[in-house]
Amino acid sequence: MKLVAAKVPVSTVWTSPDAPRDIDAPATAAQPDVAAWAKSMDTETRLGLHGRTLTQLLYAEPVLVRSERDGWSEILAPWQPSSADDLGYPGWVPSSHLGELPSSATSPVAVTVPSTELLAEPGSGYVAELSFATVLASVEQADGFTRVALPDGGLGWVADSALRAVESPATAEDRIRLGSLFLGLEYLWGGTSTYGLDCSGLIHAVSRVLGQRIPRDAHDQAAALEQIPVDEAKPxxxxxxxxxxxxxxxxxxxxxxxxxxxxxxxxRLENEPLPPERRETLVTAARL
Incomplete structure (x- = not known):
């Protein structure tokens, strides 16, 4: 296996190279347009992603390549722990979405806003739109911007106002504040990006921003985290x-x-009281 990195802002991970439908072409293009893909799908089409999509990779996220076939790579995502494989979340992505790992740098920083521009120079030279929860290795800071290491050996700049140091202390209030950025966002099966989230994708993405690497799926999160009595759970x-x-x-x-x-x-992503039918299936709580 070889270690590489996602070199597109968002790469959707599929169950197989045959899983994408015609309508999914924007997500599998060499330069994917995940925003347009998400916008193009109605509720029924989104439900059709069950059994097709698994998760998403964000820009510069490390990836292990297990095999390659017909322009696709079978991968493992080490930043997304999973009971399906000890090395990381498994699935398939277009090989065109992968590049060389960024060069070594200093403390990692995470995107804390729904999206922000990656620039060639401080304040100019648009390169790409980065999603919330993208984690990058920082090189230096200057004039309100942070220089970051990019896949394939490049360097770029991101506004400091869109970033936080991953190693900074986090609070429960931070989780609610960051999660609330996406109120009203349409549910997307397998989503971990600003263009759509599923239930465990929300928890995983917010935790990544706050420096905590937790499993990707809900059942694995429940198994890995410190469980507490339901009546002791706090915001x-x-x-x-x-x-x-x-x-x-x-x-x-x-x-x-x-x-x-x-x-x-x-x-959609909601903040609401628990209805009776939801309370009937509430089985445990956990503390991050």
Whole structure:
């Protein structure tokens, strides 16, 4: 296996090279337009992603390549722990989305806003639009911008106002604040980016920004994190949901209102009281 990195802002990970449909072409293009892809899908089309998409990679995220076939790479995502493979989340991405790892640099920084521009120079020279939760290695700071190491040996600049040091201390309030940036965002199966999130993708992405690497899927998150009694859960903790004899199928942030979560049934990211039907499947809570 070889270690590479995602060199596009968002690369969607698929169950196989045959999984994408015609409507998914913007997501699998050599220069994917995930925003246009998400906008093009109605509710029924989004539901059709079940069994097709798995997760998403963000710009400069490290990737292990297991094999290659017909322009596709079978990969493992080490930053997304999974019970499916000890080395990281498995799946397939277009090989054109992968490049060489960024060169070594100093402390990692994360994008804390829904999206921000990657620039060739401080304040000019648009390169790409980076998603929330993108983590980059910083090189230097100057005039309100941070210079960052890019895949394939490049360098770029991002405004300091869009970044936080991954190693900075985080609070429960930070989780609610960051998650609330996406209120109203349409649910996207397998989404971990600003263009669409699923329930565990929201938790994973917010945690990544705050310097905590947790599993990608809800059932793995429940297994890995410190469980607490449901009645002791506080805002910023997690609620997990499951049915008898089935694995955990949903997760959300505990909030003052009830729960902040990406709701597939509600079709959007919401902050709302727990309805009775949701409480019936609340099985445990956990603390990050």
């Amino acid at each position: 910023g903790d997690l609620y997990f949901f499951g049915r008898p004899g089935k694995k955990i199928h949903h997760v959300g942030f505990v909030s003052a209102e009830g729960m902040l979560h990406a709701s597939e049934t509600g079709k």
